[in-house]
Amino acid sequence: xxxxxxxxxxxxxxxxxxxxxxxxxxxxxxxxxxxxxxxxxxxxxxxxxxxxxxxxxxxxxxxxxxxxxxxxxxxxxxxxxxxxxxxxxxxxxxxxxxxxxxxxxxxxxxxxxxxxxxxxxxxxxxxxxxxxxxxxxxxxxxxxxxxxxxxxxxxxxxxxxxxxxxxxxxxxxxxxxxxxxxxxxxxxxxxxxxxxxxxxxxxxxxxxxxxxxxxxxxxxxxxxxxxxxxxxxxxxxxxxxxxxxxxxxxxxxxxxxxxxxxxxxxxxxxxxxxxxxxxxxxxxxxxxxxxxxxxxxxxxxxxxxxxxxxxxxxxxxxxxxxxxxxxxxxxxxxxxxxxxxxxxxxxxxxxxxxxxxx
Amino acid sequence: xxxxxxxxxxxxxxxxxxxxxxxxxxxxxxxxxxxxxxxxxxxxxxxxxxxxxxxxxxxxxxxxxxxxxxxxxxxxxxxxxxxxxxxxxxxxxxxxxxxxxxxxxxxxxxxxxxxxxxxxxxxxxxxxxxxxxxxxxxxxxxxxxxxxxxxxxxxxxxxxxxxxxxxxxxxxxxxxxxxxxxxxxxxxxxxxxxxxxxxxxxxxxxxxxxxxxxxxxxxxxxxxxxxxxxxxxxxxxxxxxxxxxxxxxxxxxxxxxxxxxxxxxxxxxxxxxxxxxxxxxxxxxxxxxxxxxxxxxxxxxxxxxxxxxxxxxxxxxxxxxxxxxxxxxxxxxxxxxxxxxxxxxxxxxxxxxxxxxx
DNA sequence: ATTAGCACTCGAAAGGAAAGAGTGCCAACA
DNA sequence: TGTTGGCACTCTTTCCTTTCGAGTGCTAAT
Numbered sequence: 001x002x003x004x005x006x007x008x009x010x011x012x013x014x015x016x017x018x019x020x021x022x023x024x025x026x027x028x029x030x031x032x033x034x035x036x037x038x039x040x041x042x043x044x045x046x047x048x049x050x051x052x053x054x055x056x057x058x059x060x061x062x063x064x065x066x067x068x069x070x071x072x073x074x075x076x077x078x079x080x081x082x083x084x085x086x087x088x089x090x091x092x093x094x095x096x097x098x099x100x101x102x103x104x105x106x107x108x109x110x111x112x113x114x115x116x117x118x119x120x121x122x123x124x125x126x127x128x129x130x131x132x133x134x135x136x137x138x139x140x141x142x143x144x145x146x147x148x149x150x151x152x153x154x155x156x157x158x159x160x161x162x163x164x165x166x167x168x169x170x171x172x173x174x175x176x177x178x179x180x181x182x183x184x185x186x187x188x189x190x191x192x193x194x195x196x197x198x199x200x201x202x203x204x205x206x207x208x209x210x211x212x213x214x215x216x217x218x219x220x221x222x223x224x225x226x227x228x229x230x231x232x233x234x235x236x237x238x239x240x241x242x243x244x245x246x247x248x249x250x251x252x253x254x255x256x257x258x259x260x261x262x263x264x265x266x267x268x269x270x271x272x273x274x275x276x277x278x279x280x281x282x283x284x285x286x287x288x289x290x291x292x293x294x295x296x297x298x299x300x301x302x303x304x305x306x307x308x309x310x311x312x313x314x315x316x317x318x319x320x321x322x323x324x325x326x327x328x329x330x331x332x333x334x335x336x337x338x339x340x341x342x343x344x345x346x347x348x349x350x351x352x353x354x355x356x357x358x
Numbered sequence: 359x360x361x362x363x364x365x366x367x368x369x370x371x372x373x374x375x376x377x378x379x380x381x382x383x384x385x386x387x388x389x390x391x392x393x394x395x396x397x398x399x400x401x402x403x404x405x406x407x408x409x410x411x412x413x414x415x416x417x418x419x420x421x422x423x424x425x426x427x428x429x430x431x432x433x434x435x436x437x438x439x440x441x442x443x444x445x446x447x448x449x450x451x452x453x454x455x456x457x458x459x460x461x462x463x464x465x466x467x468x469x470x471x472x473x474x475x476x477x478x479x480x481x482x483x484x485x486x487x488x489x490x491x492x493x494x495x496x497x498x499x500x501x502x503x504x505x506x507x508x509x510x511x512x513x514x515x516x517x518x519x520x521x522x523x524x525x526x527x528x529x530x531x532x533x534x535x536x537x538x539x540x541x542x543x544x545x546x547x548x549x550x551x552x553x554x555x556x557x558x559x560x561x562x563x564x565x566x567x568x569x570x571x572x573x574x575x576x577x578x579x580x581x582x583x584x585x586x587x588x589x590x591x592x593x594x595x596x597x598x599x600x601x602x603x604x605x606x607x608x609x610x611x612x613x614x615x616x617x618x619x620x621x622x623x624x625x626x627x628x629x630x631x632x633x634x635x636x637x638x639x640x641x642x643x644x645x646x647x648x649x650x651x652x653x654x655x656x657x658x659x660x661x662x663x664x665x666x667x668x669x670x671x672x673x674x675x676x677x678x679x680x681x682x683x684x685x686x687x688x689x690x691x692x693x694x695x696x697x698x699x700x701x702x703x704x705x706x707x708x709x710x711x712x713x714x715x716x
Numbered sequence: 717a718t719t720a721g722c723a724c725t726c727g728a729a730a731g732g733a734a735a736g737a738g739t740g741c742c743a744a745c746a
Numbered sequence: 747t748g749t750t751g752g753c754a755c756t757c758t759t760t761c762c763t764t765t766c767g768a769g770t771g772c773t774a775a776t
C-alpha cells in the first residue's frame with residue numbers, strides 16, 4: 001500500500017523540519033521552503049490526509065503537524081536521505097576511534113563516550129552475554145606471602161589479581177597448583193566450576209592452606225563477570241539539550257533508567273541485532289516502558305569469535321535518525337574491524353547501512 | 359566575635375528547616391516549631407539582626423529568610439548536630455562497602471556509586487596523582503605469536519595485556535626480555551623510561567622484532583595512566599531531584615562539568631584534604647566557577663603507601679551537610695581500613711568527624 | 717526586653733483579553 | 747478533477763491586571 005509521491009515528499013519535509021526545530025510544522029512554511037510547486041492550501045489537503053492515514057498528528061487543532069511513530073517509521077525506512085559521512089568526518093572519526101581503542105581494556109566504555117559526543121545524545125555500549133572459558137592459568141610467585149593469578153580468557157582478554165596471604169607458600173606448591181588448574185579448569189564454562197571439582201583439585205594439590213579456593217574464587221568471579229552482559233552509559237546529560245526533556249521529571253526518569261544500564265535494552269536479549277546492521281526502534285516500538293516515547297538506534301559489532309556487542313543511542317522520537325545511524329554504523333564497523341579477529345574489510349570502506357524496524 | 363546563644367539557636371533552626379523544605383523560613387513558623395520560648399515578633403527582631411550580620415538573607419521583602427554561604431559556614435562549623443550513624447546504618451553501610459570492594463579493580467568507581475546512592479547527590483571519587491613505579495615484570499609465553507605482559511605496580515595493582523604478534527618469537531627471547539625489563543624498568547617512574555633506556559634494552563636483548571618497544575609502550579602507558587589523577591562520577595542525575603536544579607540549563611551546566619570529572623575539583627590540587635577529615639566547601643568558597651552556587655563535601659581516604667584518594671559529594675548549598683558528612687566520613691574510613699596497608703582501626707569505629715572550611 | 721497589633725510590600729496565583737498561527741472548508745478556476 | 751485564494755474559526759501563547767496571602771517592619775503597650 002503505497003502513498004503518492006507527493007505525500008512522501010511532504011511527509012519527508014515535515015519530519016526533516018520537525019527534527020530540526022522541534023516545532024510543529026505548518027502548511028505555509030512547507031509551501032515556502034520545501035520546494036514542492038504548490039500552494040499552502042494544497043498542502044493542507046495533503047496534510048489532512050496524512051493525518052487520516054496515521055503518519056502525522058496535530059498536538060491541537062490550530063497547530064502544525066508532527067510525525068507519529070508510524071510517520072517516523074516510514075521516514076526511516078523509505079524517505080530519509082541516507083547520510084554518508086564526508087571524507088573529513090570519516091577521517092576524524094577513524095582517528096578518534098583508534099585513539100579510544102588504544103586505551104584498550106575499557107575500550108567498550110570509551111566507545112560509548114565517543115558515540116555520545118559524536119551524536120549529542122546519550123549512548124550505551126553493551127556487551128552481549130556469551131559463554132566465556134579460561135584458556136590458560138598462570139600463577140606468578142612473588143614472595144612467600146604473595147602471588148599473582150593471571151587468567152587468559154577465550155575472549156582474548158587477560159585478567160589478573162594480586163593475592164596476599166597470611167600464610168606462606170612455597171614455589172613448588174604454586175607450580176603444582178598452576179598445572180592442576182590448567183588441566184582442570186580450562187575450556188570450561190562457569191557452571192562447570194563445581195565445588196566437587198574444586199575439592200578434588202585441593203586434594204590433588206595437597207593444599208591445606210586454602211590456596212585452591214582463593215584461586216577458584218577468582219576464576220569463578222572472572223568467568224561470571226565476563227559472561228554477564230554489561231552496559232556502559234555515557235552522556236546522559238545530553239538529554240537536557242533536547243526540548244522534549246525540559247521537564248526535569250521526565251528527564252530524570254529516563255536518565256535514571258539509562259544510568260542503571262538501561263536494563264539492559266530488552267531488545268538485546270531477544271532477536272539480537274545482526275552485525276553491521278543498524279536498527280531503529282521508534283517510540284512505542286520499544287519494549288521498556290521508560291522508552292515508550294523515545295527512540296533508540298542500535299548498531300551491532302562483531303569482535304571476533306562469538307563476541308559481539310551493541311552500541312546504542314537514545315533520544316526523543318524526534319531524533320536525527322539519518323545522521324546518528326550513519327555515525328553509529330561507522331563506529332560499529334570500525335569496532336568490528338579493530339576488534340574482530342579475522343577477515344577485515346578495507347579501512348576506508350563503509351559497511352552498508354541496513355536499517356530495519358522491529 | 360560571638361553572637362548570642364539565642365541567635366545561634368534561631369540560625370540553626372532556619373538552616374535546618376531550609377535544608378528540609380527548600381522554602382524560605384518565616385518568623386511565625388519558627389515561633390511555633392523551633393521550641394524557643396518567645397513570640398514571632400521577637401524572632402523577627404533577631405532575624406533582622408542576623409540579616410544585618412550577614413548570616414541570612416531575604417529573597418525579597420516579604421519572604422522568609424534563607425541562609426547565606428556565611429550562614430551555612432557558621433552552621434557547619436558550630437551549629438549543626440554532628441550525626442552519628444545508627445547501628446543499623448553502620449552495619450548496612452559496612453555490608454554494602456564490602457560488597458562493592460569485592461568487585462575490586464574498579465572499586466573506586468563503585469565507591470562513588472555507593473556514595474551517590476547513599477546521599478542522593480552526585481558523587482565523585484578521585485584518585486590523587488602519585489608517582490607509581492613498576493615492582494615487577496613478567497612475560498608469559500603463550501605461543502609463537504602470543505605472550506602476556508604482566509606488570510605489578512607499586513600501588514599493589516596488577517596490569518596485564520595480551521600481545522599478539524605477526525612475527526614469531528621463541529621462549530628464550532621472552533625470558534631474556536623479562537630479565538632485562540626487571541632489572542632495568544622496575545622502581546623507576548614514568549619519566550625515567552627514556553628512549554635511550556629502551557634502545558639499550560633492545561640492543562642488549564638482541565631484539566630485532568620490536569618486542570622491546572611493544573613492552574616498553576605498555577609500561578609507559580600503564581605508568582602514565584596510573585600516575586594520572588582520575589575521576590569517577592556517579593549519579594549526576596540525582597541533581598534533578600533538587601528543586602534548585604529544576605532549571606534544565608542550570609542542571610545541564612553542572613552535570614556537564616561533573617561528567618567531565620569536575621576537572622578535577624581544583625581543591626584536590628592545592629591543599630590536599632588530610633586523611634580522615636571531612637571538608638566542606640560552601641558556594642563561593644569553591645574555586646571552580648561552575649560550583650560557585652553549589653556546595654561540595656569531600657572526604658579523604660588513605661589507601662596505604664602514598665596512595666590517597668577523595669570521595670566527594672556535590673549538591674546545592676542547601677544540602678544536608680550533617681548527614682552527608684557523616685556518611686562520607688564513614689565511607690572514607692572504611693576505604694582506608696580496607697585498602698590501606700598497615701595499622702587498621704577496629705572495624706566498628708568511626709573516625710572522628712573533623713569538619714573544616716577553606 | 718518582649719509582645720500584640722497593624723499597615724505595608726511584594727511575589728505567586730488566577731483570571732481575562734488580545735494576538736497569532738494554523739486549520740478546515742468553500743467557492744472559483746484551470 | 748485537482749488546485750488555489752479567501753475567510754471564518756479554533757486554540758494556544760502571551761501579556762496584563764487583579765487578587766490573595768505570607769511575611770515583614772514599626773509602633774505602642776506591657
